[in-house]
Amino acid sequence: MILGTASHVGKSLLTAGLGRIFSDDGIRVAPFKSQNMSLNSAATPDGREIGRAQALQAEACRVTPCAEMNPILIKPSSDTASQIVLLGRVWGQVTASDYHLRRVDDLFPVVLESYETLAARHDLILLEGAGSPAEINLRKHDIVNMRMAHAADAACVLVGDIDRGGVFAALLGTVELLEPEDRARIKGFVINKFRGDLELLRPGVEMMEERLGVPCAGVVPFLRNLGLEEEDSVAMEDRRTVRRVWGDASSLRVGVVAFPHMANFTDFDALAAEPSVALGFLEDPADIAMADVLILPGTKQTLDDLQWLRDVGFEPALAAYRGAMIGICGGFQMLGLSIEDPAGVESGGVPRSMQGLGHLPVRTVMWGEKTVRRVEGRTDLWGGCSFSGYEIHMGETTPHADSILSAGRVCGTYIHGLFDDDALRHSFVNYARESCGLAPGAGYVCVTAERQARIDRWAAHLRRSLDTDLIRGWALNG
Numbered sequence: 001m002i003l004g005t006a007s008h009v010g011k012s013l014l015t016a017g018l019g020r021i022f023s024d025d026g027i028r029v030a031p032f033k034s035q036n037m038s039l040n041s042a043a044t045p046d047g048r049e050i051g052r053a054q055a056l057q058a059e060a061c062r063v064t065p066c067a068e069m070n071p072i073l074i075k076p077s078s079d080t081a082s083q084i085v086l087l088g089r090v091w092g093q094v095t096a097s098d099y100h101l102r103r104v105d106d107l108f109p110v111v112l113e114s115y116e117t118l119a120a121r122h123d124l125i126l127l128e129g130a131g132s133p134a135e136i137n138l139r140k141h142d143i144v145n146m147r148m149a150h151a152a153d154a155a156c157v158l159v160g161d162i163d164r165g166g167v168f169a170a171l172l173g174t175v176e177l178l179e180p181e182d183r184a185r186i187k188g189f190v191i192n193k194f195r196g197d198l199e200l201l202r203p204g205v206e207m208m209e210e211r212l213g214v215p216c217a218g219v220v221p222f223l224r225n226l227g228l229e230e231e232d233s234v235a236m237e238d239r240r241t242v243r244r245v246w247g248d249a250s251s252l253r254v255g256v257v258a259f260p261h262m263a264n265f266t267d268f269d270a271l272a273a274e275p276s277v278a279l280g281f282l283e284d285p286a287d288i289a290m291a292d293v294l295i296l297p298g299t300k301q302t303l304d305d306l307q308w309l310r311d312v313g314f315e316p317a318l319a320a321y322r323g324a325m326i327g328i329c330g331g332f333q334m335l336g337l338s339i340e341d342p343a344g345v346e347s348g349g350v351p352r353s354m355q356g357l358g359h360l361p362v363r364t365v366m367w368g369e370k371t372v373r374r375v376e377g378r379t380d381l382w383g384g385c386s387f388s389g390y391e392i393h394m395g396e397t398t399p400h401a402d403s404i405l406s407a408g409r410v411c412g413t414y415i416h417g418l419f420d421d422d423a424l425r426h427s428f429v430n431y432a433r434e435s436c437g438l439a440p441g442a443g444y445v446c447v448t449a450e451r452q453a454r455i456d457r458w459a460a461h462l463r464r465s466l467d468t469d470l471i472r473g474w475a476l477n478g
Contacts, residue, residue, distance in 0.1 A: 001127040001154040003145060003186075005134075005170035009161035010192040010220075012053035013228060013458065015128045019061035020459035021468060022124060022475070030069065030118050031057035033128040034111040035104075035144040037074040037082070039263040039300050040229075043390035048088020049073060049372045052229060052266060057126070060455050068114035072107060072143075074099075077261070077301055081348065086110060090370050093348055104141045111143055112151060119152075124475055127154055134177035146182040155474035156185045157217060163193035168204055175212055187474045188217040190466065195222045218466035227273060227447070227454045229266035242280035242287045251278035252433050252441075255291035257331070258283050260308055261301040264392070264416045267328060268295070271419040274429055276441030285317040292436045293324045296331025298416060302366075302395075303346055303354055306334045318357060324432060325359065325410045329393050332412030336362035336397065343368055345394050359410045366395040375415055379424075382431040387424045389417035422448045 002018070004011045015031055022029040031054050042055035042065065050070040058065035067088035075083045082099065084091040086107065094103055119125050133145035149156055158174060160167040171189055178186070189212065194201065198219060205216050246253050256268055258281040272279040288294060299305040309315055318325070327335040336356040344350040345366040356364075376388040391414045419425045426444050433441060462468070 001129060001149045001152070001156045001185075003129040003133050003149075003156050003158050005132055005158065005160045005167070005174045007131050009159050011128050011159055012057070013226075014159060014190070014192065014220075014462070015126050016053075016057045016060040016228070016455065017458045017462040018471070019057050019126055020455050021463060022126075022472075023060070023062045024459065025472075027476075028063075028121075028123040029061045030063050030122045030125055031061060031128065032068075032115055032118055032125050033070050033130065033144065034115070034148050035072040035074065035130060036070050037076065037130065039075055039261065040266055041073060041075070041085075041264065041392055043372050043374050043392055044088060045374065046088075047373045049085050049370070049392055050088060052264070053128070056228065057128075059451075060459075061126075063122075068117050071111050071114040075263075075300055077346065078304075083300070087114070088372065090368070100138060100141045104143050108143050108147075111148070115148075115152060125152065126475075127152060132174060133182065134174040136177055139179075146178070146185070149185050150181075154185065155187045157471065157474070158186050158189045159192050160189065161193050162191050162201075163195065163222060167191055168208055171208055172211055186212070186214055188214045188470065190217050191219045193222045194219050215467075215470065217470055218462075220462065220465040223458065223461050226458060227269075227450070228458060229269050242282055242290070245278045245280045246290060248278060250276075250438065252276055252429060252436065252438060253290060253292045254279040254295065255282045255287065255293070256280070256295045256297055257309070257314065259297065259299045259305040259330075261299045261305050263298040263300045263330070265297065267297060267416050267419060270425055270445070270447040271429075273445050273447060274425070274441065275443050275445070276433065276438075277429060285313045288314070288317040288321050291321070291323055292438075293326070293432050294318075294321060296325070296327040296334055298329035298331060298393075300330075301346055302330040302333050302364075303339060303341060303352055305330065306339065306354055306356070309334070309357075315357065318359075323409070324435065327360070327410075327412035328418070329391075329414055329416060332360075332362075332414060333364040333395060333397060335359040335410060335412050336364055339364045339366070339395075341366040360412050362397050362399060362412070364395045364397045368394075370394050371414075381411060382424070382428045385424045385427040386421075387415065387418055388421055389415040391415060420447060422446050 002011045002015045019029050036051035038051050040052045041049050042052045044065045048067040054070040055065045073085035081095050083093050130144040160171045338356050340353040342351050372392050374390045378386045
């Protein structure tokens with residue numbers, strides 16, 4: 001099991017990298033995270049919904065992603081309530097207190113059954129923890145960290161992020177707060193995202209080995225331009241604002257509205273990687289006028305974020321905007337004439353309805369059943385090209401003659417992952433630059449073609465940084 005001193009220390013990517021290493025070594029390996037809190041999800045081939053990190057980890061392990069790899073997905077809808085996705089299907093809407101005090105124990109048998117199903121098919125399961133195992137206020141009802149480690153009889157590696165500072169205190173404090181039986185499962189620790197001279201770090205590492213009584217399994221240097229998506233919403237803190245990236249007049253300026261409940265923000269990672277594109281996240285309506293292309297992304301709370309648009313002052317700026325505008329999923333719904341939620345799907349059973357922004361001639365009605373599926377097809381937009389991606393949404397939008405609906409300079413789609421497709425993304429960039437009077441881009445990235453190389457690069461980096469023989473011994477022998 002890969003545990004962390006906190007969220008966003010690198011557990012997900014370390015799990016993916018180790019998965020590729022073990023797969024390369026001929027071991028049948030699969031990822032598992034019993035409970036995941038994320039608005040960033042992916043569709044499995046059989047139409048289930050799991051955390052995007054587990055989909056990436058499955059890809060790294062060279063296995064087909066399935067719902068058992070992430071049996072519980074928590075999708076926050078407010079600070080105190082969330083939608084629960086169980087084995088890839090919507091299970092219900094609960095408050096945080098109700099879930100932690102009552103529901104987790106009801107759902108833990110499903111978690112165990114999912115783990116056992118995976119374990120029966122593979123030689124090794126790489127479990128990922130969530131947040132920190134030292135959340136002492138949640139320990140009694142924890143099903144993702146130490147309780148799962150005991151259930152799986154897993155050896156544990158504790159990961160700390162030195163880039164944010166305080167890594168030694170975080171490692172020691174985490175272990176000190178664990179119960180003795182939990183502490184006994186920690187076999188070693190890893191320091192992640194290191195920048196600098198390793199010799200200057202070594203005295204601290206040696207002191208930690210002595211204090212913790214376990215070895216350091218490696219120090220992983222920070223790897224630039226990795227190009228593998230983050231899962232955690234904490235990663236949004238590091239994303240680019242328009243004021244940081246829109247300085248070059250020769251770049252195609254793409255603005256993504258930064259909804260408070262933005263979902264699947266990794267939809268734009270590949271587009272941001274294009275050298276002729278400057279992509280930033282918009283928080284100020286005044287910045288809209290500078291955008292060549294404007295995107296309204298997906299959101300977990302469409303009605304709440306539509307109200308946020310109006311409260312912050314985006315609506316008149318959107319009405320005055322004359323560039324290309326794209327709505328994806330919840331953003332697509334907002335661009336229509338109306339959104340109705342008669343069953344209160346997004347608001348705990350309270351019926352709601354709102355007038356849309358009126359840019360597309362469509363109406364949306366929210367229903368309790370979620371659409372989750374992979375799709376592919378062809379569009380005449382942006383010069384004409386094929387596309388592939390996946391749908392994850394509540395609600396039905398009509399008229400719905402095509403998966404991508406266009407009204408002049410404005411278009412909308414339910415499809416996530418569109419820009420991950422190299423051919424479509426390159427066609428889009430070419431078309432958008434020409435429409436804005438910009439010269440063709442000097443070069444393009446091939447994310448799809450390079451994806452396996454990126455995973456291999458990360459795995460090779462970990463092989464150089466970690467004592468993989470030591471970790472392999474823990475993993476296979478306990």
